[in-house]
Every structure is written in C-alpha cells, then in structure tokens.
Amino acid sequence: MSRTLAQVGEFGLIDRIHEIIRVEGVKLPKNTVGIGDDCAAFQPRPGYDLLVTCDCMVENRHYLPRFITPLDLGRRAMVLNISDVGAMGGRPRYALVSLGLRSSTLLEDVMAIYRGFLAELNPFQAFIIGGNVTQSTDANFIDITLIGEVETGRMVRRSTAEPGDVILVTGYPGQSAAGLEILLQTEAGESWDRNPLINAYQYPAHRAFEGRAIAGTGLAHAMIDTSDGLLGDLGHICDESAVGAVLYEKDLPVSEALRQFAETSGRGTLDYVLKESDDYELMVTCTPDHVAGICDAIADTSDVPVTRIGTVTGNKGRIEIIDAAGDSRSVAVSGWDHFSQ
Amino acid sequence: MSRTLAQVGEFGLIDRIHEIIRVEGVKLPKNTVGIGDDCAAFQPRPGYDLLVTCDCMVENRHYLPRFITPLDLGRRAMVLNISDVGAMGGRPRYALVSLGLRSSTLLEDVMAIYRGFLAELNPFQAFIIGGNVTQSTDANFIDITLIGEVETGRMVRRSTAEPGDVILVTGYPGQSAAGLEILLQTEAGESWDRNPLINAYQYPAHRAFEGRAIAGTGLAHAMIDTSDGLLGDLGHICDESAVGAVLYEKDLPVSEALRQFAETSGRGTLDYVLKESDDYELMVTCTPDHVAGICDAIADTSDVPVTRIGTVTGNKGRIEIIDAAGDSRSVAVSGWDHFSQ
Numbered sequence: 001m002s003r004t005l006a007q008v009g010e011f012g013l014i015d016r017i018h019e020i021i022r023v024e025g026v027k028l029p030k031n032t033v034g035i036g037d038d039c040a041a042f043q044p045r046p047g048y049d050l051l052v053t054c055d056c057m058v059e060n061r062h063y064l065p066r067f068i069t070p071l072d073l074g075r076r077a078m079v080l081n082i083s084d085v086g087a088m089g090g091r092p093r094y095a096l097v098s099l100g101l102r103s104s105t106l107l108e109d110v111m112a113i114y115r116g117f118l119a120e121l122n123p124f125q126a127f128i129i130g131g132n133v134t135q136s137t138d139a140n141f142i143d144i145t146l147i148g149e150v151e152t153g154r155m156v157r158r159s160t161a162e163p164g165d166v167i168l169v170t171g172y173p174g175q176s177a178a179g180l181e182i183l184l185q186t187e188a189g190e191s192w193d194r195n196p197l198i199n200a201y202q203y204p205a206h207r208a209f210e211g212r213a214i215a216g217t218g219l220a221h222a223m224i225d226t227s228d229g230l231l232g233d234l235g236h237i238c239d240e241s242a243v244g245a246v247l248y249e250k251d252l253p254v255s256e257a258l259r260q261f262a263e264t265s266g267r268g269t270l271d272y273v274l275k276e277s278d279d280y281e282l283m284v285t286c287t288p289d290h291v292a293g294i295c296d297a298i299a300d301t302s303d304v305p306v307t308r309i310g311t312v313t314g315n316k317g318r319i320e321i322i323d324a325a326g327d328s329r330s331v332a333v334s335g336w337d338h339f340s341q
Numbered sequence: 342m343s344r345t346l347a348q349v350g351e352f353g354l355i356d357r358i359h360e361i362i363r364v365e366g367v368k369l370p371k372n373t374v375g376i377g378d379d380c381a382a383f384q385p386r387p388g389y390d391l392l393v394t395c396d397c398m399v400e401n402r403h404y405l406p407r408f409i410t411p412l413d414l415g416r417r418a419m420v421l422n423i424s425d426v427g428a429m430g431g432r433p434r435y436a437l438v439s440l441g442l443r444s445s446t447l448l449e450d451v452m453a454i455y456r457g458f459l460a461e462l463n464p465f466q467a468f469i470i471g472g473n474v475t476q477s478t479d480a481n482f483i484d485i486t487l488i489g490e491v492e493t494g495r496m497v498r499r500s501t502a503e504p505g506d507v508i509l510v511t512g513y514p515g516q517s518a519a520g521l522e523i524l525l526q527t528e529a530g531e532s533w534d535r536n537p538l539i540n541a542y543q544y545p546a547h548r549a550f551e552g553r554a555i556a557g558t559g560l561a562h563a564m565i566d567t568s569d570g571l572l573g574d575l576g577h578i579c580d581e582s583a584v585g586a587v588l589y590e591k592d593l594p595v596s597e598a599l600r601q602f603a604e605t606s607g608r609g610t611l612d613y614v615l616k617e618s619d620d621y622e623l624m625v626t627c628t629p630d631h632v633a634g635i636c637d638a639i640a641d642t643s644d645v646p647v648t649r650i651g652t653v654t655g656n657k658g659r660i661e662i663i664d665a666a667g668d669s670r671s672v673a674v675s676g677w678d679h680f681s682q
Contacts, residue, residue: 031390036581037498038425038566039392039489044385049372051380054437054486056475084379096395098439098484134397138479143439145395145486148380158378225379240377 006103013133020111025118026125040129042094048149053084059139067183070109072202074116077142079206082120083280085148086208087225089156089215092126098143100136154215159240161222165285165312167245170207170304172255173230174272175200176279196257207282210304213297219290224283229276233283234319244315249323253307285312347444354474361452366459367466381470383435389490394425400480408524411450413543415457418483420547423461424621426489427549428566430497430556433467439484441477495556500581502563506626506653508586511548511645513596514571516541518618537598541620548623551645554638560631565624570617574624575660585656590664594648626653
C-alpha cells in the first residue's frame with residue numbers, strides 16, 4: 001500500500017528521491033556536487049559552451065492525468081527539455097527538477113515520475129543534480145531546468161537562417177495533435193494502445209541525437225524544435241532571422257494514419273501538420289547543396305524520415321504556402337498561446 | 342489601466358519581459374545567448390566551478406499576496422536563490438525564471454515582479470537568460486534556477502564541518518518568523534512599516550557578499566544558509582558532516598525587538614531564533630583560531646553582526662543546548678516540512 005506525501009513528509013520524500021537517483025541514475029563524477037547542499041556544483045569542460053533551458057508542465061493544462069501514467073509523465077517532461085538542448089546541437093548533462101505536489105500525491109507515483117526522468121537522461125549519461133519539492137494546493141506541476149553542453153562554435157541557433165536555404169523537417173509533425181483529439185473522444189476504459197497517432201501523443205520522442213549529428217556537420221544554418229507547432233516555429237525562425245518562407249503543401253510529410261484520420265475528423269490534414277501539436281521534431285535550414293550532408297548525418301543516427309518542405313526567402317516575416325494547384329497564399333503564424341486559450 | 346495576461350497573450354507578455362530585461366537589466370556579453378532561442382547559452386569561465394540552485398515560491402503557501410507587493414515578491418524569490426549561491430561561496434551569474442500565472446494576473450504586476458528580480462541581480466552583474474511562462478489555474482508560482490560561479494577549490498560545503506569547530510551565525514535569525522506572526526494578527530489596512538521584525542519578514546536580505554568574502558579567506562570548514570531555520574540547518578551540517586553540535590543559549594543572538602516581542606507572544610525567544618523563519622543568514626564553522634579571520638572578512642564587506650553560538654562535536658547527529666544555568670538538553674532538529682503542515 002503506497003503512502004501519501006503527507007504521510008512520508010518532505011524529508012522522507014527527499015530521502016527517497018535521493019535514493020532512486022543514486023541507485024537508478026548514472027553515477028556522479030567525483031568533482032560534481034549533487035543533491036544535498038545549498039547548490040549543486042560541477043566543473044564545466046573546457047572547449048564547450050553551456051546550454052540551459054527550462055520548461056514547465058502543469059496538471060490539467062499540459063497533461064491530463066487520466067491519459068498518462070506517472071512514468072510517462074516523467075518521460076514527457078524530460079523529453080521537452082532534452083528536445084530544446086538537442087535543437088541547439090547540444091548534449092544534455094545536468095537536470096534540476098522542481099516539483100509542486102499535493103499532499104495527497106502517492107509516494108510511488110513520485111518515484112515513477114523520477115523513473116521517467118532517469119529513463120530519458122541515462123542514455124546521455126546525464127544526471128539529476130538538484131531541485132526542490134514544494135506543496136501545491138491545487139494542480140501538480142513539474143518544472144525542469146536542463147543544462148547541456150555543445151562544442152564551442154557548433155551551436156545552431158534559430159536566428160541564422162538565410163534566404164535561399166532549404167527547409168527540412170524530421171518525422172511527421174501533427175500526429176500528436178490528432179492523437180490527443182482521439183483520446184479526448186474516447187470513453188473511459190476504452191483501449192487505445194495500437195493507434196500510431198495516440199502513441200505519438202502518449203510517448204513523444206525528442207530528436208536530440210539527430211540534433212547533435214546535424215550540428216556536428218557544421219552545415220546547418222538554423223535549427224529549432226517544433227514544440228510551438230511547425231508554423232509557429234517557422235515563424236520564430238523568420239522573426240529571429242529576419243527572413244520569410246515558402247512551404248509546398250504537396251511536400252509536407254503526412255503519415256498514412258494522419259491522412260486517414262483527417263478524412264473523418266472534419267479538420268484538414270494541414271491543420272494538424274502546421275498547428276500546435278506535442279511533437280518534438282526538428283526543423284533545419286541549410287543551403288541546397290548541403291541537404292544531402294545533413295540527411296546523411298541524420299541517417300547515421302536514426303531512421304527518422306527527413307522531408308524537404310520549403311525554402312527560406314527574403315520576404316521578411318511573410319510565410320506563404322503553395323497549394324497543389326500552384327496557387328500561393330499567405331498564412332498567419334499560429335502557435336500555442338498559453339493565456340488566450 | 343493595466344491589462345491582464347488574457348488580454349496581452351503569451352507572446353505579448355514575453356515581448357514585454359524581453360524588453361524589461363533588455364532595458365533595466367545588465368547588458369548580456371557577446372558570447373551569451375539570452376531569451377529567444379530553444380536554450381540560453383554561455384561560455385563558462387576557465388578556473389571556475391559552476392553552482393546551480395532552484396527554489397520555488399507558491400502563492401498562499403510561501404507568500405501571502407496581501408502582505409507583499411509584486412516588486413517585493415520578485416526580490417524575495419531571487420533573494421532565496423542568491424542566498425544559496427552565496428552560502429557555497431559563489432557569485433550569481435545567470436537566472437532562469439519559470440512563472441505560473443493566472444490569466445487574470447495584471448501585466449503591470451508581472452513587470453513589477455521582474456523589476457524585483459533585476460533589483461537583486463544587477464548588483465552582481467547577473468542576467469536573466471531564460472525561462473518560461475505558463476498558465477496556472479489556481480495559485481501563481483515563481484520557480485527560479487540560478488547559476489553562479491566560484492573559483493575552483495574555494496567552494497564551501499555543508500559536509501565538511503569538523504569536531505572542535507566554532508559555530509558562527511550572522512544577523513538575528515528568527516526575526517522574520519516573529520514579523521510574520523505580527524502581520525497575521527494585523528487588521529487589514531493597519532500600518533506596519535516601522536516594526537523591525539515586520540521589516541525582516543517583508544524585505545529579507547541575502548548574505549551572498551559576506552559568503553563570498555568568507556569563502557575567499559579559505560578558512561571556513563562548512564557553511565550553509567539558515568533557510569530551514571537555524572536548528573534545521575545546523576541539523577543538515579551535522580548529518581552531512583557526520584558530527585554533532587553544542588549551542589549555548591546565552592550566546593544566541595536575540596535582537597532587542599525580538600526580545601520585547603517574545604515577552605508578550607506566549608512563545609519563548611528560543612522558539613523564534615531556532616525554528617523555521619524566513620531569514621537568510623549564514624552559519625559557518627571554522628577552527629577557533631580562524632574566527633577572527635572570518636569575522637574580519639565579513640566586517641570588510643558589511644556591518645552585519647557575527648555571533649559565536651556553539652561548537653561542533655564528535656557526537657554524531659546529536660545537538661545539545663546548554664542553558665543559562667549550565668544544564669544541557671538534547672533537542673530534536675526542527676525544520677520546515679512542506680507536506681506535514
């Protein structure tokens with residue numbers, strides 16, 4: 001019978017967190033200070049820049065507990081952050097985890113969340129070196145700060161796309177949004193395990209190994225993850241790089257599962273592919289003659305498909321879509337706005 | 342008329358945050374990436390270890406909005422974190438701020454919170470380089486990750502106290518707890534500005550400059566801030582250093598204001614000084630012949646009083662208090678438990 005946090009207390013919880021990290025995580029090197037002091041501490045490696053990102057998930061806002069196990073919740077929260085580090089070409093090294101938890105939360109659920117974190121960090125030999133736990137009165141939340149490293153000079157930013165660049169994207173953006181839509185229409189208790197769209201929502205993957213491989217080529221001009229939706233993030237590239245973009249509708253990657261689902265859902269396929277969706281794919285720009293080099297580097301790392309979806313233009317701030325008939329239309333950049341929805 | 346976050350939207354809010362940091366914060370060096378990419382990035386300085394801490398403040402749990410202005414809330418949230426970096430001997434350099442905010446929050450209040458952050462960071466030439474904002478459904482929260490640096494070899498930990506060490510403490514721990522007690526008994530609208538105990542609660546100060554000065558001497562064995570209460574943090578030193586401690590009741594620093602208040606409050610003075618209280622003083626241990634060196638280093642930095650309150654012993658895990666009559670009693674370590682209260 002699992003106990004609640006009110007029963008084990010803060011220091012009991014911290015002891016258990018300490019233990020799970022020690023037993024199931026990667027061993028801390030000698031010159032690193034982990035949990036148990038006023039700060040964590042480490043020695044940065046010469047020749048590397050440090051990357052830092054933080055992302056927060058609030059219950060009922062970014063996830064619905066009835067659709068996700070604590071283990072998968074921990075994985076998802078860490079994947080968001082790993083994706084950000086990967087999108088700059090970096091390797092995750094150190095995580096700090098801040099949890100806001102109701103007193104009625106079960107200790108075993110918190111342990112499962114930590115197992116989820118470690119499942120994502122261990123492949124990078126990355127450690128949880130700090131954090132804090134606090135009582136929340138209403139919604140639980142998970143706020144992670146992830147520190148990564150990238151060889152000095154190898155970082156790929158979103159502000160350095162150039163007119164004439166090809167735009168590439170990995171995987172099938174939009175599947176996750178479709179998966180969530182299916183889940184929301186599902187009756188409680190219904191089984192949903194075999195649907196690839198639902199899987200895309202339930203088990204999001206980062207592309208950090210691919211991101212590192214891309215940065216390693218030195219050929220990418222700009223890179224970003226699609227966490228604000230393909231169009232939202234293309235908008236970020238255009239804003240920060242002071243460029244525009246043209247997308248070719250016929251070239252956008254649409255999985256067979258999404259194509260079939262969109263026929264019945266009442267929303268067009270493009271709506272899923274372009275708008276907000278919890279996929280963490282990479283969007284990359286490079287000159288046309290470097291496309292092959294970047295695709296080869298990705299293929300050496302994983303079998304994720306890479307699709308050429310458009311071109312960077314000098315039309316600052318303007319994104320156009322060319323449809324199958326060859327007609328062009330401007331589109332408004334659409335991303336996830338946390339306060340208007 | 343100030344607008345709400347629902348009215349300005351997430352991207353409107355982020356633009357304003359970006360602007361206030363650019364205009365009112367310290368200028369980012371060229372090789373540093375601030376807000377506006379997947380990650381922030383910086384080049385660590387050779388010869389320094391990095392320190393990282395994160396601390397979270399939840400509305401109605403760690404602060405009561407009716408007693409604190411948004412500006413002071415921002416200052417307080419940053420002070421907690423600066424205190425942790427200072428307690429390891431470090432200098433704050435980079436902050437990431439994660440905010441959970443209701444849609445009804447006023448934009449001008451968020452700006453005031455950021456002004457509070459900057460008021461505390463600017464004296465260290467430290468920057469806000471990243472973060473995120475998310476909608477909270479119930480209580481607002483502020484989660485800060487602060488990265489500091491300390492010269493390699495100069496870090497002071499809590500795990501390195503030695504039997505025979507003298508225990509020193511800065512300032513007057515416990516004043517803040519008394520101040521909060523007064524506030525909670527105050528009628529709405531009553532003026533409370535001139536009470537030093539209330540000031541201690543309302544405007545907590547860190548001792549990070551003093552902490553750096555102490556670390557700079559190379560004379561301190563162990564150091565910690567008193568954020569879990571004097572006794573709670575002495576307990577942390579004892580646990581991590583595998584030592585015990587004796588405190589002398591007559592030597593504990595009690596301000597005149599606290600002494601007067603305790604006479605009427607029904608709780609003893611010791612209760613305030615030893616137990617949880619939002620003071621961020623430093624507790625330091627060193628050999629008896631190094632007390633003067635440490636006190637001199639502090640005096641060169643500020644006029645905060647330093648008091649010798651006890652001795653580290655070999656009685657692992659045992660903390661004793663010697664009262665005015667010379668009688669000894671063991672005390673249970675008491676700190677702030679977030680889930681049991």
